[in-house]
Amino acid sequence: MFNTVMVPVDLAHADKLDRALSCAADLAQLYKARVVYVGVSAAVPGAVARTPEEFAAKLDAFANEQARLRGIEATAHAVTSHDPATDLDPALLDAVKDTGADLVVMASHIPNVTDYIWPSNGGSLATHAKVSVLIVRGG
Template identity: 25%
Template sequence: MYSSILVPIDIAEEDLTNMVIPYVQTHAVLNTTKVHFLAVVPFHSFYTSLGLAYSAEMPSINEIRQSALSKLNEIVKQFRLPVEKIETHIADGSPKDQILKFAHKIGADLIIIASHRPNITTYLLGSNAADVVRHAKCPVLVVR
């Protein structure tokens, strides 16, 4: 049924990753599929908000992407999927925009995304999950 599944991973949120593992495993086993794991690195301007205002303190985007890819590859091992079914990817920018863009690029048949518990500002879903659900061109499984 699904030949291409996109699983966005927030490499800083281990709890969210743990929530999606059984759903990804089930869909990957039931379908002849390729599972694309995507981590999105925020823009450089994000780092200035952390106090890393000087370029000498801020790692290069290539260093950030390489570090994120290493972390993503470690996280993906927890899914215990056959290596031939897995592809890992890194993008930088706005998570919701990059998730939607990448889903279109790979022709995703399904997106499996974790969502934080809602609060008053996000009401029903986390803001990234809500935007992905609202704008995705394929089914989206939101895990909470």
């Protein structure tokens, strides 16, 4: 049913993604699909990495560790953005196309009042992506 599962990850908060990571791995095992972990970073130094190359290397290491821990085929797809805070939704939509994903599994928070004014990243992706999107709430 699914061949490529895209999982957006924020390496600065990887410890809060376990439910989504587990869900993606379970689906990948069920459908014998590969998982692509997508991370978006700025070209300038940040909390996770000083350069886009360092960020890509850390994302690759994350994907390799997930593959080893969860028994799945996994790769990484790093995206560099001028302003990840404002470019995240379009960057993730582009990544769906770039990775050939036919399913996106992403973590999200429990909605609050601001989500009625500004849509969440998961809600925006689910609204605009042409593939199935599974939003996994909670840590």
